[in-house]
Amino acid sequence: MPLKTPQQYIESLRDGRVTYWDGERIDDITAHPRFQVPIAMTAKDYDYDDPDYRNIRRYQTEDGGSAHRIYQIPHSEKDLADRVEMMGNSAISTLTTGVFMALMSVKDQVGEVNPQYAANIERMYKYARDNDLRAAEVITDPKGDRKRRAHEQDDPDLYVRIVDRNKDGIIVRGAKLHITAASLIHELVVMPTKGMRQDEKDYAVSFSIPVNAKGVKIINRSFAPAELNPFDYPASAHHSMPEGFVVFDDVFVPWDRVFLAGEVPLASKLAQSLGLWERTGGVVEAARLSELFVGLAQLVTEMQGKEGDPMAQASIAELITYAEMIRMGLDYACRHFETTASGMIFPNTLAINAAKYYYAANYHQTVRYLHDLGGGLVLTLPLESDLRNEESGQYIRKYLYTKRTVDVEQRMRVYNLIRDLTADAYGGWQFVVALQAGGGLVAQRTMMNRTYDMNRAKARALKAAGALPKAKAMAAE
Structure with a gap:
């Protein structure tokens, strides 16, 4: 099928999906003020004729068709580089479709346990790709009492579970939290939140289901109000995206859409597969944002006439180091990519986890340098409406003046972006996302401990200490 146009994408959202926001059930999200900014963000990535992004957004499939690059399975370093470039120029509602990369990366392992599940993964991947659909990463369960396993909870539905099986498919019940763009995509791709034990086999479940499937309900929340002035909110006004609280109220899933239904050993493999690609996306965004921080820091320093100040230069150097x-x-x-048995390449697992950990662990301290350089004006700057008011505007232009080369309105825009990115609507969201997206710091520590070549490190340490490894010492005796 041909690639969708932005308008065709918008039309595709009028499919009867059940969506709530602020106590209201919204029957047509395309006509509701709450969804205008996030829909516009997502629709932009369907503009395949945009000359600036034409080559970034599309690629040629193995059968000669065209598809969005979010579906391209990397088989070379160039493929991976093209994917990273695309990730740096796409809405998060497009990037979540990368969940299919996670599935395809473990397809062979899934096939060793159940060949039908592997066939289902490939079929759903091609179906979503060829119909130019978008998908959500649906992974985090409510979890209830964290001291107890899934099957030990007072309410058995606190982890998504299979409540019935029949010849046609499975019926699932439960909820998933923090699902970015859930109301704006087409397919909800459900993954296990963690590894499961044999007595939790009903909770070892993975599948893909249309957003408008009977029994699916989405409750939305966003960091930004429906309408924001882009002068005062230069980030939030253009980049707000709802997070979905997704409920599965006895949802029927046909067998050809099931990737896991009780095969416990696969639960952890599926859960871990998503983490790598999600963290890769986090690092791509971190690289973009950290460079922006450097630019903003230099601008406010120059606007204040402090470009020669040693303390300011030291702070900017810290921001440069971080970036x-x-x-x-x-x-x-x-550059040090890894390869699956089927030839799919993916970023180095240890390196991505180390980079994501560094980004998350140092994010809050890094923002501190930007706030210190900007000063209190980051929070107390008057609004655009006051600037445009003839009476109040004259005072703003008079007292925010610093030197002839600095335009007051431009200065206000720079400060507004600092506030919006780090101390207001978008900034509050980013403070949490920097830590939690792709799993918290513990998740990255765990993966680093698993993937680091500890035996080589110990051998080098023993050699440096002049001590023989135990086996060689015994042989020498």
Whole structure:
């Protein structure tokens, strides 16, 4: 099928999906003010004729068709580089469709346990690709009492579970939290939140289901109001995206859409597969954002006439270090890629986890440098309406003046972006996302401990200490 146009994407959302926001059931999200900005963000990635992004957004499939590059399975370093470039120029509602990369990366392992599940993964991947659909990563369960396993909860539905099986498919019940763009995509791709034990086999479940499937309900929340002035909110006014609280109220899933239904050993493999690609997306965004921080820091410093101030230069150097460490981590991960048995390449697991950890662990301290350089004006700057008011505007232009080369309105725009990115609507969302997207810091520590070549490190340490490894010592005796 041909690629969708932005308008065709918008039309595709009028499919009877059940969506709530602020206590209201919204029957047509395309006509509701709450969804105008996120829909516009997502629709933009359907503009395949945009000369600036034509080659970034599309690629040629193995059968000669065209598809969005979010579906391209990398088989070379160039493929991976093209994918990273696309990720840096796409809405998050497009990037979540990368969940199919996670599925395809473990398809062979899934096939060793159940060949039908592997066939289902490939079929759903091609179906979504060829119909130019978007998907959501649906992974995090409510979890209830964290001290107890899934099957030990007071309410058995606190993890998504299979409540019935028949010849046609499975019936699932439960909820998934923090599902970015859930109301704006076409397919909800459900993955296990973690590994499961044999007595939790009903909770070892993975599948893909249309958003408008009977029994699916989405409750939305966003960091930004429906309408924001782009002068005062230069980030939030253009980049707000709802997070979905997704409910599965006895949803029927046909067998040809099931990827896992009780095969416990596969639960952890599916859960872990998503983490790598999600963290890769986080590092790509971190590289973009950290460079923006450097630019903003330099601008406010120059606007204040402090470009020669040693303390200001020291703070900017810290921001540069942060930005370059993230960029080098991403570059290393892509250049030292790994390969699956079927030839799919993916970023180096250890490098991506180390880069994501560095980004998340140092994000809040890094923002501190930007706030220190900007000062209190980051929070107390008057609004655009006051600037445009003839009476109040004259005072704003008079007292925000610094020197002839600095335009007051431009200065206000720079400060507004600092506030919006780090201390207001978008900034509040980003403070949490920097830590939690792709799993918290513990998740990255765990993967680093698993993938680091500890035996080589210990051998080098023993050699440096002049001590023989135990086996060689015994042989020498």
